[in-house]
Amino acid sequence: MERSGSDTEEDHTPLLHRGHEDKVPRAPACGSSRYSLALLSSFGFFVVYSLRVNLSVAMVDMLNNTRQAGANHSGSVCPAHADPARPKHNHTAAVYDWDSETQGWILGSFFYGYILTQIPGGYLAGRYGPKWLLGLGILGTVVFTLLTPVAADLGASYLIAVRVLEGVGEGVTFPSMYAMWAAWAPPLERSRLLTISYIGAQLGTVVSLPLSGEICFYLDWTYVFYVFGAVGLVWFVLWTFLVFDSPNSHPRISERERLYITSSLKNELSSSAGHIPWRAILTSGPLWAIVVAHFSYNWTFYTLLTLLPTYMNDVLGFSIQQNGLLSALPYLGCALTAVLSGQLADYLRESRRCRTVTVRKSFSLVGMVGPAVFLVAAGFTGCDYFLAVSFLTVSSALGGVSASGFNINHLDIAPSYAGILLGITNTFATIPGMVGPVIARALTKHNTIQEWQSVFYIAAAINLFGAAFYTVFGRGGVQPWAVHAAASAHGD
Numbered sequence: 001m002e003r004s005g006s007d008t009e010e011d012h013t014p015l016l017h018r019g020h021e022d023k024v025p026r027a028p029a030c031g032s033s034r035y036s037l038a039l040l041s042s043f044g045f046f047v048v049y050s051l052r053v054n055l056s057v058a059m060v061d062m063l064n065n066t067r068q069a070g071a072n073h074s075g076s077v078c079p080a081h082a083d084p085a086r087p088k089h090n091h092t093a094a095v096y097d098w099d100s101e102t103q104g105w106i107l108g109s110f111f112y113g114y115i116l117t118q119i120p121g122g123y124l125a126g127r128y129g130p131k132w133l134l135g136l137g138i139l140g141t142v143v144f145t146l147l148t149p150v151a152a153d154l155g156a157s158y159l160i161a162v163r164v165l166e167g168v169g170e171g172v173t174f175p176s177m178y179a180m181w182a183a184w185a186p187p188l189e190r191s192r193l194l195t196i197s198y199i200g201a202q203l204g205t206v207v208s209l210p211l212s213g214e215i216c217f218y219l220d221w222t223y224v225f226y227v228f229g230a231v232g233l234v235w236f237v238l239w240t241f242l243v244f245d246s247p248n249s250h251p252r253i254s255e256r257e258r259l260y261i262t263s264s265l266k267n268e269l270s271s272s273a274g275h276i277p278w279r280a281i282l283t284s285g286p287l288w289a290i291v292v293a294h295f296s297y298n299w300t301f302y303t304l305l306t307l308l309p310t311y312m313n314d315v316l317g318f319s320i321q322q323n324g325l326l327s328a329l330p331y332l333g334c335a336l337t338a339v340l341s342g343q344l345a346d347y348l349r350e351s352r353r354c355r356t357v358t359v360r361k362s363f364s365l366v367g368m369v370g371p372a373v374f375l376v377a378a379g380f381t382g383c384d385y386f387l388a389v390s391f392l393t394v395s396s397a398l399g400g401v402s403a404s405g406f407n408i409n410h411l412d413i414a415p416s417y418a419g420i421l422l423g424i425t426n427t428f429a430t431i432p433g434m435v436g437p438v439i440a441r442a443l444t445k446h447n448t449i450q451e452w453q454s455v456f457y458i459a460a461a462i463n464l465f466g467a468a469f470y471t472v473f474g475r476g477g478v479q480p481w482a483v484h485a486a487a488s489a490h491g492d
Contacts, residue, residue: 026186027257033250034184034261038193040242041177042200047232048138048173049204051145051166052110054228056309057212058221059103060323062152064095077449078317078383093220094153102156104441107306109160111433113167118430121172122423123276125179129245130419134176135236140169142232149222174426178410179419183246186264188350190411191404195342198403202335205305209328265415276417280481286413287421289473293364293406294425296466297399299432300371300459304330304396306437307455314447316385326389333397338404341367345404356412357476360405364474367402368467371395372460379453406470413475414482432462 029035098106117137125133144166151162177197185193212224244250247258281287308327312318318326341363348354354362374395381387410421439458444451 025256025260027254027260032257033247033253034186034189034193034257035196037180037184037243038196040238041180041197042203043235044134044138044173044239045177045198045200046204046207047200047228047235048141048170049201050208050228051141051232052170053205053305054145054208054212054224055110055148055163056107056306057209057323057327058216058224059107060309060313061093061216061221062096062098063103064097077315077447078385093149093222096152096156098156100441100445101438103310104438106156106160106163107441108434108437109163110167110170111302111430113164113169114171115167115427115430115434117168117171118175118427119420119423122175122179122417122419122421125172125176125419126276126417130176130180131239131243131245133172134180135239135243137169137172137176138232138239139236141166142229142236144169145225145232146229148225171430175419175423178422180245182411182415182418183265184261185411186261187415188264188346190408191342191345191349194408194411195338195403198407199335199339202331202338202400205331206328206335209309209323209331210325213323213325276420277481280479281414281417281420281424284413284479284481285473286409286475286479287424289470289475290406290409290421291425291428293368293402293466293470293474294429295432296462296464296469297368297402297406298429299436299462300375300395301399302433303436303440303455303459304392306433307440308392311452314444315449315452316383316388318385329389330393330396333393334400337397337400341401341404355476357474360409360412360476361471361474362405363401363403364405364470365467367399367405368463368470370398370401372463372467374398375456375463376460379449379456382449406474409474409476413477413479415478416482 121133121137144162147162148159151158181190181194181197208228211227215221215224215227247253247261250258308330309323312323312327345359345363348359349356372395374391378388378391378395381391410418410425414421436459440455443454
């Protein structure tokens, strides 16, 4: 693997070429185009994650409860909680006799499509611009979400196919957004802007889980997909008219802000738009450090994202209505810590109190080791509902700290190719979403606490390995191959 020739330089200055950036007056944040982009992209990721996780809650109501209870003998391991009587109209929607293995495939099928468009998404966003690629990708996901009830009626295989197609559409979103931020985010505001942008993913989960539970309770599970699909259509209209690929193409940006952004990025972006140093990218040690960290973190994240509502129902005995609210608490904590960590990370870098590489590694350690410890602890709480929910919440909340760790590191080491790098790391990081739910459901056929402990152990061990690997091999400086002159010198 290629070692960075700029690591030594990065050890002495938080950011490459900082002296140049200091000459450019900073544009105010309030009312700025870059922060407007952060808010609208946050809304976009709110939609993306709402569409991704609503099936996790709806699945509880889509199943034939009589069959499930019979297979589980007592309905749940722990005593069920008191819940208001369900209105009769809840039962108008169809229910299905899917076993735990089929459920695992349905929940994981999204990621089989998602993994296909990661690297192509990064390449296409860099070549043709990220605005329309991201917008149309999410629009496609919205359309297939609206078709979900029809697909479920046709059979599990049709539902799996629709979820795969949803994944294909969503697969371009993160690489496109990284390509967008490569042109819009001044280096010393990256952590702030990206954490605002990606907090939408957490908020989408926070809102979608309890709201999906309420919709299932008062209407039926089909409306979960109709409601969030409609919200997605609203976002697409706003994105179409208000967002532009770069500051230079934005008709309403102030000249002061345009100069601030373009000048601050001038020495970090490659001057060759069509040149991609593939060999240098694929042999870069710092990139593979991000790959391993991203894969490891997502194993825990996706395990909880897809199976937490099932755990709440089958083990802790919470109803569909209680389930959504309690399942959302961990992601509310994650959203709060993500934003706070972004502010702190940029402060430490801007004040030169810490090198960029130190900030990224420290935040990654807290955001990966912390969740592993509390996830394992949650498995030993038995039927202590308060402790179980508290530990799961703390686990996910600490995970939010990693948003300012390895998760942003793509923009540190290669701003010009951030979309492609994110596509590569997210391709590997999607594998846990594909196999995690299947493995977890295979290990929890009887829904015992001991079986779920095994699931938590596996996730925690993978998290710890990823944290250790990134700490050793992660870097914080712009890599030589990421600027055109260096890439040409290497012949890549």
